[in-house]
Each structure stands twice: as C-alpha cells, then as structure tokens.
Amino acid sequence: MSKKQYRVALIGHTGYAGQVLHALLMHHPEVEPFVITTRNADAAGARSCAGADVVMLATPSEASRAWVSALRDAGHKTIDLSDAHRQSDGVHYGLPEIFGAPAVGADLIANPGCYPTASLLALRPLLDAGCIEPEGIAILGASGTSGAGKSLREDLHFSALHDNVFPYKVGEHRHTPEIERHLGAPVTFVPTLLPIVRGMLVTAFVRPTAPPDVLLDALRSAYEPHHWVTVLPKPGSGLGVRHVVGTHQALLAVGPIERSGLVPVFAAIDNLLRGAASLAVHNLNLWLSMPPELGLPPPRLDLPDGPPPMTRMLP
Numbered sequence: 555m556s557k558k559q560y561r562v563a564l565i566g567h568t569g570y571a572g573q574v575l576h577a578l579l580m581h582h583p584e585v586e587p588f589v590i591t592t593r594n595a596d597a598a599g600a601r602s603c604a605g606a607d608v609v610m611l612a613t614p615s616e617a618s619r620a621w622v623s624a625l626r627d628a629g630h631k632t633i634d635l636s637d638a639h640r641q642s643d644g645v646h647y648g649l650p651e652i653f654g655a656p657a658v659g660a661d662l663i664a665n666p667g668c669y670p671t672a673s674l675l676a677l678r679p680l681l682d683a684g685c686i687e688p689e690g691i692a693i694l695g696a697s698g699t700s701g702a703g704k705s706l707r708e709d710l711h712f713s714a715l716h717d718n719v720f721p722y723k724v725g726e727h728r729h730t731p732e733i734e735r736h737l738g739a740p741v742t743f744v745p746t747l748l749p750i751v752r753g754m755l756v757t758a759f760v761r762p763t764a765p766p767d768v769l770l771d772a773l774r775s776a777y778e779p780h781h782w783v784t785v786l787p788k789p790g791s792g793l794g795v796r797h798v799v800g801t802h803q804a805l806l807a808v809g810p811i812e813r814s815g816l817v818p819v820f821a822a823i824d825n826l827l828r829g830a831a832s833l834a835v836h837n838l839n840l841w842l843s844m845p846p847e848l849g850l851p852p853p854r855l856d857l858p859d860g861p862p863p864m865t866r867m868l869p
C-alpha cells in the first residue's frame with residue numbers, strides 16, 4: 555500500500571462532529587489521521603501533535619481557544635470547527651463556495667457554523683447580485699439535536715423533545731453575529747429544535763429588488779461551478795433534510811413572492827457533514843492543494859423533487 559501524503563492530528567474525536575470527521579479522515583486517500591487524547595491545551599499538549607501537517611479541532615469554543623493559542627505558538631497549521639475565531643480579523647473563514655481556498659501560508663482556518671453555512675450559501679449570492687435588500691432579513695432555522703453536541707441538557711431529553719418543536723436562544727444565539735459578519739447585513743435569526751437527530755432546514759425571508767426568477771438565476775449562476783450546492787427549481791418535499799443527511803450537499807430553493815412583498819429562500823444541509831466535518835475536509839483539501847473531492851461524499855447531480863426514497867441509506 556502506498557504511503558499517504560499527509561498526517562492530520564484530530565482533537566475531539568469522541569464528540570459528535572469529531573466522530574464524523576474521524577470517519578471521513580480514516581477514508582481519505584491522502585490523509586493518515588491520529589487522535590490526540592490529552593486535554594492539556596498547552597505547550598505539552600501541542601507537542602503531542604508533533605509530525606502533523608495540520609491539526610483539526612472538533613472541540614468546544616473555550617477548549618479551541620486555548621488549543622489554537624498553544625498550537626500557533628508551536629507553529630502548527632490548524633482547522634478549528636468551533637466559533638472561537640470565526641469573527642477574528644485575518645483568519646480565513648472556510649466556506650469555499652463563497653470565500654475560496656485558504657492562503658497556503660495561513661496558519662488557521664475557522665470552519666463556519668452549521669446555521670451560518672446554510673444561511674450564507676442561500677443569501678450571500680443574492681446580496682452580492684443586489685437582488686435582495688440588505689435590510690429586514692429574517693431567518694428561521696430548524697435543526698436536529700446533534701447540532702447541540704453530546705452534552706446532556708434538559709431540553710434535549712427524549713421526554714421534552716419527542717413529539718415537540720420549540721424555539722431556543724432567540725435573540726442570543728451565537729450564530730447571529732457570525733451570520734451578520736459574513737453576510738454583511740443585519741438579520742433576525744430564530745432557531746428551532748426539531749425531534750430529529752441530524753439535518754437542518756433554514757428559511758430566510760427577504761425583500762427582493764427583482765422577481766423571484768432573477769433570484770433563482772443568481773443562485774444558479776453562483777453555484778454553476780460548485781457541484782455540492784444544488785439549486786432546486788422550487789421548494790417542496792425535495793428540500794427535506796433526509797435528502798442531504800449523509801452528504802456534503804446543500805439544497806437551495808427560492809419561493810414565490812408573497813403578498814407581504816417578501817420571498818422565502820431555503821437551504822437544507824446535514825449539520826454534522828456540510829455544517830461541520832465534511833466542510834472541514836473540503837477546507838483541508840483546498841488548503842493542501844489536493845483535489846477538493848478527496849475523501850468527501852460525491853456530489854448529488856440529480857434534483858430531488860419528492861419525498862426521499864426508502865432505499866436511501868442514512869449513515
């Protein structure tokens with residue numbers, strides 16, 4: 555067997571995002587992953603990453619902040635899945651379809667959050683094309699429980715969430731300033747929790763400056779070269795999270811203009827893949843100048859237009 559080209563150290567492999575990232579790295583044809591088990595986010599901890607071409611952090615914010623500092627001091631290149639540096643000046647924000655590849659000489663990539671990934675993929679091209687107003691954008695998010703990580707929480711108990719759906723952290727979700735910074739516009743963001751494990755659907759209500767067809771064309775032309783983003787002809791059951799769970803795909807759609815003057819724009823993604831682990835691998839590939847598709851689920855080239863078939867296997 556030929557030797558793999560790169561060694562990647564993974565910190566946080568026992569968490570939800572870390573487990574998925576570990577599995578992807580294990581199957582990556584050019585990456586040899588090794589897991590770091592120490593919790594010492596200091597010089598000694600950084601020494602345990604010796605030999606890594608890149609260190610990947612799938613740890614909570616506070617832990618990531620300490621790890622990034624120690625790893626930078628030790629001269630490591632790092633991809634951080636937490637929000638510790640997503641709003642730091644000079645740090646590459648790794649959403650490839652919008653912000654491109656990281657500079658070869660960069661030392662840190664901030665991997666975007668799941669809601670921001672879905673929201674920015676849906677809205678940035680529309681704002682950039684000037685076909686929606688930057689004021690009055692409202693975003694309704696609906697996510698499965700894995701988005702909260704594996705820690706125990708009362709509102710995540712089976713008895714609290716089964717047969718239920720409710721909003722959480724309204725007005726104080728940490729993804730609101732992250733979306734605003736990288737969108738370049740203020741937003742009202744309301745996240746809701748669904749009684750499902752994985753997947754998220756984001757619905758943004760925007761004020762168009764052109765008919766919905768123009769919005770649809772702006773999305774189609776922005777993502778024409780990007781095969782992991784699919785723009786559906788219209789919203790419907792083809793936009794369900796079961797079409798994206800287990801994939802790196804983002805499904806987008808634009809609804810009709812309503813009497814209120816607002817147009818709904820949609821995005822569905824798998825929070826643990828496109829919103830975390832596969833996005834991190836996508837960034838890793840681009841950073842190390844590997845073909846972007848290495849180690850990632852293949853793009854979906856069809857247009858789902860109905861309920862998901864029962865044959866679709868969920869990982």
Ligand SMILES: NC(=O)c1ccc[n+]([C@@H]2O[C@H](COP(=O)([O-])OP(=O)(O)OC[C@H]3O[C@@H](n4cnc5c(N)ncnc54)[C@H](OP(=O)(O)O)[C@@H]3O)[C@@H](O)[C@H]2O)c1
Pocket residue numbers: 565566567568569570571572592593594595611612613614615617635636637666667668700701702703704705825826829830
């Ligand atoms: N879940 C998602 O959908 C999602 C999406 C996008 C981004 N993210 C981000 O990805 C990161 C991980 O999220 P998650 O949902 O996977 O969280 P999680 O399930 O709570 O896992 C956290 C992981 O970090 C480890 N850890 C905690 N403190 C550590 C320290 N000081 N040093 C080393 N390891 C430490 C934990 O180890 P133990 O098992 O030993 O406790 C565990 O492996 C978070 O920053 C989160 O915001 C998550």
